[in-house]
Amino acid sequence: MRIGELARRAGVSARALRYYEEQGLLTSERAPSGQRFYPDSAVERVRLIQQFFTAGLPSRTILRILPCVDAGHGSPEAFELLESERNRITTAMADLAAARDALDRIIDIAHHPTAEHCPALREPGWAPYDADVAATDAADSAVREAVAV
Incomplete structure (x- = not known):
């Protein structure tokens, strides 16, 4: 079968099948025109590869396990x-x-939020402004006293 048919029957994309071939997980025969042809058993092979991927295995690990699958024993x-x-x-x-x-x-x-986790809750947002105003008022008072003397 050709790549499109295998993709449809196995429920994957043709791109996925090409990737599996690049990784050495799947093989195909090539026609003189370069078209890929797969045996009917490739459907089961692709589904197995999908199960391995679903289980979280990377392709390099799957590649190392497939010979055991082919041999029928781990x-x-x-x-x-x-x-x-x-x-x-x-x-x-x-x-x-x-x-x-x-x-x-x-x-x-x-x-x-609590003051422990949120600095804005430790002091009101206007506190720095109030401190600046108080400092300015104190400086003004000192100037007035100096002028009055």
């Missing part, structure tokens, strides 16, 4: 690789949960 190295990827994803999930929790705290503070 090697200890493949299982280690999968466990390593699972640990990587678990760590990323924990990092995202921590970021979400920090954002929740920021949202709560924004909805319920």
